[in-house]
Amino acid sequence: xxxxxxxxxxxxxxxxxxxxxxxxxxxxxxxxxxxxxxxxxxxxxxxxxxxxxxxxxxxxxxxxxxxxxxxxxxxxxxxxxxxxxxxxxxxxxxxxxxxxxxxxxxxxxxxxxxxxxxxxxxxxxxxxxxxxxxxxxxxxxxxxxxxxxxxxxxxxxxxxxxxxxxxxxxxxxxxxxxxxxxxxxxxxxxxxxxxxxxxxxxxxxxxxxxxxxxxxxxxxxxxxxxxxxxxxxxxxxxxxxxxxxxxxxxxxxxxxxxxxxxxxxxxxxxxxxxxxxxxxxxxxxxxxxxxxxxxxxxxxxxxxxxxxxxxxxxxxxxxxxxxxxxxxxxxxxxxxxxxxxxxxxxxxxxxxxxxxxxxxxxxxxxxxxxxxxxxxxxxxxxxxxxxxxxxxxxxxxxxxxxxxxxxxxxxxxxxx
Numbered sequence: 364x365x366x367x368x369x370x371x372x373x374x375x376x377x378x379x380x381x382x383x384x385x386x387x388x389x390x391x392x393x394x395x396x397x398x399x400x401x402x403x404x405x406x407x408x409x410x411x412x413x414x415x416x417x418x419x420x421x422x423x424x425x426x427x428x429x430x431x432x433x434x435x436x437x438x439x440x441x442x443x444x445x446x447x448x449x450x451x452x453x454x455x456x457x458x459x460x461x462x463x464x465x466x467x468x469x470x471x472x473x474x475x476x477x478x479x480x481x482x483x484x485x486x487x488x489x490x491x492x493x494x495x496x497x498x499x500x501x502x503x504x505x506x507x508x509x510x511x512x513x514x515x516x517x518x519x520x521x522x523x524x525x526x527x528x529x530x531x532x533x534x535x536x537x538x539x540x541x542x543x544x545x546x547x548x549x550x551x552x553x554x555x556x557x558x559x560x561x562x563x564x565x566x567x568x569x570x571x572x573x574x575x576x577x578x579x580x581x582x583x584x585x586x587x588x589x590x591x592x593x594x595x596x597x598x599x600x601x602x603x604x605x606x607x608x609x610x611x612x613x614x615x616x617x618x619x620x621x622x623x624x625x626x627x628x629x630x631x632x633x634x635x636x637x638x639x640x641x642x643x644x645x646x647x648x649x650x651x652x653x654x655x656x657x658x659x660x661x662x663x664x665x666x667x668x669x670x671x672x673x674x675x676x677x678x679x680x681x682x683x684x685x686x687x688x689x690x691x692x693x694x695x696x697x698x699x700x701x702x703x704x705x706x707x708x709x710x711x712x713x714x715x716x717x718x719x720x721x722x723x724x725x726x727x728x729x730x731x732x733x734x735x736x737x738x739x740x741x742x743x744x745x746x747x748x749x750x751x752x753x754x755x756x757x758x759x760x761x762x763x764x765x766x767x768x769x770x771x772x773x774x775x776x777x778x779x
Contacts, residue, residue, distance in 0.1 A: 395748055395770075396626040398656060400701055401761045402689035410673035412686075414759035416452050421663060422672060422683045423758075427693035427713070429673055430685045433664065435718040440664035440683060442720060443468040449663040451684055457558040460565070463604035465612065469719055476723070478590045478597070479605055482583060483530075483723050486730040491529060496734050498525050503742050506774045511749055514770045519621040520546055522731065523614060530727050531583040531609070540567075541610075546618050548611050568606045572599050583609070613724040616658040619754075619766035620732060623656040626770060627703065628739060629746035634705060638740040641706075645740075648705045649732040654712035655703050657688035660756060660763055662716065687713045688763060744777040 405412050406425035414421050424430050433440050446461040447454030461467070464475035485491050502522050506512045524538040531537075548564045575584035576599070587602040628635045638645060661684040666677045677683055691712050692700040715722035722728070751770040756763045 394630045395751055396623065396630045398623070398764050400689070400692040401758075401763050402686065403692065405760075406689050406693065409675075411675055412758075412760055414761070416682075417456075419448070419453055419682060421451060422675065422677055422681070423661065423686045423689070423761075424672060424683055425686050425689040425693075426673070427690040427696045427711075430687065430690040430713060431717050433672065433683065434685050434713075434716070434720065437468045437472075437719060439667055439670055441468050441667050442466050442472075442664060444665035448665060448682070451661055451663050451682075453663075454561075457561045458565070458607070460600065460607055461604050462608035462612075463601055464723070465608050465720065466604075472719055474592060475601075478592060479587070479723065482586065484726055486530070486727045492730060492734065494529055495526055495730060496738070498522070498529070499731075499734050499738050500742070503738050503774070507742070507776050509774075511771050511773050514622050514625055514772050515546060515618060515767055516769075518625070519618040522621055522735070523617040526617075526727070526731055527610075527613070530724075533582050546615055548614055564607065564610055565603075568603055568610070569599075572602055572606070609724070612722075613728065617728055617731060619658040620653065620656060620728065621735060622770060623658075623766050624652050624732065624735065625739070625746065625772070626748065626751075626767065627652070628743075629748050629772060631703075632745055634703070635740060635743065635745075637705060638736055642737065642740070644706045645733055645736050647707060647710070648736060649729055650710050650712060650714075651703055651705060651707050652732065653714035653728075654691045654697070654707075654710060656766075657691050657714050658765070659714075660688045660758070660765060661686040662720075685713075685717075687716070742777055743774055745775045747773040747775070749773060 402412065402423075402425050410424070410426045410429060412423040412425060414423060424433055442449050443466055445455055446466055447456075447458050449466065464472045464479065467475055486495070499522060502518060502525070506518055509517075512518055520542055521538075524541040525535065527541065528535050528538050544560075544563065548561065571584050572588070575582065575588055579585040579589065584602065584606065587597055587605055588599075590597050592601070634648075638648065663682045663684045666679055666681050666683060668679050670677050672683055691697070691714055694700050696711065697707075698704075715725040715728070749771040752768040753764055754766045754768045756765050
C-alpha cells in the first residue's frame with residue numbers, strides 16, 4: 364500500500380507492508396515560511412468545524428461568505444456577552460473588564476468607536492510615519508550588527524513595543540517594561556491562560572490611569588479620561604477597557620505578522636528583490652501577507668437566539684467563531700489561495716476582521732508592515748534561517764501554524 368505522511372518540513376512517500384514500513388523518497392520540501400491550510404477539506408465539505416474550549420464549545424465558521432455574513436449580523440451573533448467570552452481561548456476566568464469597543468454591540472459600539480477612532484488614525488500622519496520609520500530603521504541596524512538574532516523576541520517584540528509608544532504617545536523608555544512582559548500579556552510559556560500574568564497588565568494600566576488623572580498629559584490615557592460618552596466623561600473602568608484592548612489586541616498579532624513576513628522574505632529572495640524594484644506594490648504585499656498568514660486565527664460571537672449556521676443548528680447562548688484564517692484561504696474567493704501573490708488585484712481578506720468590529724489598530728499595523736518591508740528592501744541583501752521552532756495552535760480537530768515560538772536568523776546587509 365502506498366501512503367503519504369507529512370511533518371513540518373517534508374512530505375514522505377512510503378510503502379506500508381504488514382510488518383514493515385519502507386521510506387521511499389522525500390517528495391516535497393515544505394518551506395519554513397509556508398503555512399498550510401488545515402481547514403480546507405472541512406471548509407469544502409460542510410463549511411464548519413467544531414472545537415471545545417474550556418467546556419464552552421465553539422462552532423467554527425470556515426467559509427468566507429459565512430464569516431462575513433455572521434460578522435455583520437450583530438443582533439443574532441453578539442460581541443457584548445460576558446467579558447472575555449468571545450475570545451478563543453475564552454478569557455472569562457482571568458478578567459471581568461470589558462474591552463471597549465471590542466466587546467460592545469451597536470448602537471453603543473458606534474458611540475464608543477467614534478471616541479477612539481480618530482486617535483487610532485494618527486498613524487496616517489506624516490510626522491507619525493517619520494518617527495515609526497526611524498524606530499524600524501534603528502532596529503534593523505541593530506540586528507545587522509549581530510552574528511544572529513532570535514527574530515521573535517530580538518526584533519518583532521521590540522518593534523511592536525517601541526511602535527506602541529507612538530500609538531499611546533508615551534515615553535519611549537516605557538517600551539522596555541513592555542518588552543520584559545514577553546510576547547503574550549495573558550499567557551506564560553506552556554500555559555493557555557495565566558491570570559497572574561494578566562494582573563501585571565491590569566495593575567500597570569490602573570497605575571497609568573491614576574497618574575493621568577492626577578497629572579494629565581497628551582498621552583492616550585489622558586485623552587481618554589477627558590473624552591465624553593453620552594454627556595459624561597469616560598469612567599476609569601471604561602478607559603481601562605480601551606487600554607486593555609490596545610495592549611492585548613495588537614501584541615502577538617503584530618509580532619506574528621512581522622516574524623512571518625521576515626521568514627517569508629528569507630526563503631523567497633526574489634520577493635525581496637521585487638520590493639526593491641517595484642516599491643509601488645508594497646501596500647498590496649502587506650495586504651496579501653495579512654491574508655496569507657492571518658495573524659489572528661479566529662474570534663467568537665455568542666448566539667442570542669436559536670438559529671442555523673451552514674445548515675447546522677446553533678442554540679442560544681452557544682458560541683460560534685469567525686475563522687478569519689480559513690476564510691482567507693477560501694478558493695471560492697481567492698485564486699491560488701495558498702500562495703502569496705504580492706500584487707494580488709482583488710483581495711477582500713478578513714485578516715483585520717469585518718463589519719462593525721473591524722480591527723481598531725489596523726491602520727497602525729499596516730504602517731508597521733509597510734515601513735518594515737520598505738526598510739528591509741533598502742537595507743537587507745539576504746537572510747539566513749539558522750534554526751526555528753514553530754508555533755502550532757491546537758484547535759481540537761485542527762492544528763494550525765500561526766508563526767514561530769523562535770526563529771534564529773542572520774541578516775546580511777545590502778551591498779550596492
